[in-house]
Amino acid sequence: MLDPSPLHSTPQAPNSRRPHAVVIGSGFGGLAAGVRLGAKGYRVTVLEKLDAPGGRAYVYRQDGFTFDAGPTIVTAPFLFEELWKLCGRKLSDDVTLVPVSPFYRIRFQDGSHFDYSGDPAAVCAEIARFSPDDVGGYDRYMEASEEIFRVGFEQLGDVPFSKWTDMARIAPEMLRLSSYRCVYSLVSKFFRDPRLRVVFSFHPLLIGGNPFTASSIYCLIAFLERRWGVHFTMGGTGRLVGGLVKLIEGQGGAVLCNQEVREIIVRDGAACGVRLASDEILGADIVVSNADSAWTYRHLLQASARSRWTDKRIERARYSMGLFVWYFGTRRQYKEVPHHTILLGPRYKELLADIFERKILADDFSLYLHRPTATDPSLAPEGCDAFYVLSPVPHLQSRTDWSMTAEKYRRAISQELAKTMLPDLENQIVTSRMLTPQDFQDRLSSFRGAAFGLEPVLTQSAWFRPHNRSEDIDRLFLVGAGTHPGAGLPGVLSSARVLDSLVPDARSLMRNLETA
Numbered sequence: 001m002l003d004p005s006p007l008h009s010t011p012q013a014p015n016s017r018r019p020h021a022v023v024i025g026s027g028f029g030g031l032a033a034g035v036r037l038g039a040k041g042y043r044v045t046v047l048e049k050l051d052a053p054g055g056r057a058y059v060y061r062q063d064g065f066t067f068d069a070g071p072t073i074v075t076a077p078f079l080f081e082e083l084w085k086l087c088g089r090k091l092s093d094d095v096t097l098v099p100v101s102p103f104y105r106i107r108f109q110d111g112s113h114f115d116y117s118g119d120p121a122a123v124c125a126e127i128a129r130f131s132p133d134d135v136g137g138y139d140r141y142m143e144a145s146e147e148i149f150r151v152g153f154e155q156l157g158d159v160p161f162s163k164w165t166d167m168a169r170i171a172p173e174m175l176r177l178s179s180y181r182c183v184y185s186l187v188s189k190f191f192r193d194p195r196l197r198v199v200f201s202f203h204p205l206l207i208g209g210n211p212f213t214a215s216s217i218y219c220l221i222a223f224l225e226r227r228w229g230v231h232f233t234m235g236g237t238g239r240l241v242g243g244l245v246k247l248i249e250g251q252g253g254a255v256l257c258n259q260e261v262r263e264i265i266v267r268d269g270a271a272c273g274v275r276l277a278s279d280e281i282l283g284a285d286i287v288v289s290n291a292d293s294a295w296t297y298r299h300l301l302q303a304s305a306r307s308r309w310t311d312k313r314i315e316r317a318r319y320s321m322g323l324f325v326w327y328f329g330t331r332r333q334y335k336e337v338p339h340h341t342i343l344l345g346p347r348y349k350e351l352l353a354d355i356f357e358r359k360i361l362a363d364d365f366s367l368y369l370h371r372p373t374a375t376d377p378s379l380a381p382e383g384c385d386a387f388y389v390l391s392p393v394p395h396l397q398s399r400t401d402w403s404m405t406a407e408k409y410r411r412a413i414s415q416e417l418a419k420t421m422l423p424d425l426e427n428q429i430v431t432s433r434m435l436t437p438q439d440f441q442d443r444l445s446s447f448r449g450a451a452f453g454l455e456p457v458l459t460q461s462a463w464f465r466p467h468n469r470s471e472d473i474d475r476l477f478l479v480g481a482g483t484h485p486g487a488g489l490p491g492v493l494s495s496a497r498v499l500d501s502l503v504p505d506a507r508s509l510m511r512n513l514e515t516a
Contacts, residue, residue: 027055029480030290032496038251041506059238131193208320208452293482322437453482
């Protein structure tokens with residue numbers, strides 16, 4: 001094994017006999033993997049490229065405002081509770097989660113809106129306002145969503161798909177559940193009103209998918225949300241990140257920032273360490289990559305070490321949409337704006353085709369507006385509001401020059417928000433920053449600037465996705481949005497859960513290494 005001592009500034013003698021696990025990236029998948037590996041007896045080192053942990057869940061603080069850079073919706077709190085329990089603690093010791101209702105307000109172009117919540121009676125009342133004949137379809141749709149959830153999440157969400165026979169085993173069940181249909185198609189079985197079809201089909205966009213191509217397996221999200229609710233972390237999602245870092249450190253592990261990994265070192269077909277941008281080498285008994293899966297294979301591993309995930313295969317794969325995100329703070333409050341709002345533009349299917357298929361940055365857009373100060377005013381100075389607004393856009397194959405386009409695009413969004421939700425917005429802004437697909441590639445190492453990695457279509461799901469245990473490299477494991485089961489907080493936390501059945505406990509690994 002390579003010498004594991006470089007980079008460690010704290011004494012390691014008490015842990016020197018513990019096998020060493022290096023985790024690349026401190027997103028939620030990487031941090032969850034670190035906790036689970038620490039519970040298995042490993043000495044864990046998490047390496048983060050940025051100056052603070054979190055990855056896509058990085059936190060920006062400027063001018064008295066706090067902005068969560070990425071995920072803000074917690075829909076399966078038990079997955080976090082499990083991690084705290086592994087360390088003999090309770091999630092509530094470090095983090096306060098509060099329910100958000102409605103989950104989302106969906107605003108249509110004509111100014112009408114639908115408040116989507118976990119209360120069946122309230123949802124049926126909203127449906128009745130739009131189309132009384134569709135009220136009965138809601139219960140039938142939720143029954144279908146629950147059935148898909150029982151299989152897709154409870155039975156398969158944390159099960160590794162290491163062999164093609166694993167996929168063959170579930171194929172009959174997937175056929176029975178109509179997983180070959182897209183989300184929009186399945187939703188349309190239960191709702192006739194076109195506006196309601198939009199309301200109940202948008203969920204794949206939360207994980208980087210197109211409702212018109214994403215497998216209907218993702219209809220499970222509707223039941224998942226109703227079962228556990230939608231929650232917000234008081235103080236921002238960064239509190240969850242900080243809490244996980246404390247758990248890893250409490251196990252004797254370390255989370256090291258400003259440490260960019262340039263290469264996963266492979267010896268005799270097995271991962272045995274990493275090389276940093278500084279050229280320093282850190283040895284490891286196992287390596288877990290929470291980096292984007294395409295980036296991991298394309299840029300962190302030599303081509304000669306890969307037979308399945310070749311450069312050609314990576315280039316030919318389909319990737320999720322990109323994101324344009326504008327974070328801003330206002331000197332006044334917009335108290336009538338709820339926590340989560342989806343503002344739909346004039347087009348739905350056609351806009352998604354521009355984004356996913358034609359790779360065109362259109363003049364129109366649909367937006368997700370996040371106002372965390374609706375729930376936690378402490379995220380902004382007194383009397384102010386913090387926001388971020390997110391617009392799905394094509395990834396970098398669109399060839400958009402974001403250095404020239406970003407400000408113009410921001411202004412167009414600002415004008416739309418001022419017209420619809422936030423009057424006099426430009427005059428109220430006191431702080432602002434943007435994140436574009438170019439930043440996702442350059443800052444977050446997202447292949448082609450795709451915000452969610454591989455696009456969630458049936459032919460890139462489960463066994464067809466990069467495996468949690470690398471098909472090419474022994475003792476290399478993958479977690480995060482680009483592996484099974486996929487993007488979103490439940491997905492990336494479940495990807496770390498998969499490691500429980502793939503990674504041997506530390507003592508078993510040591511015995512195997514000693515006899516090798």
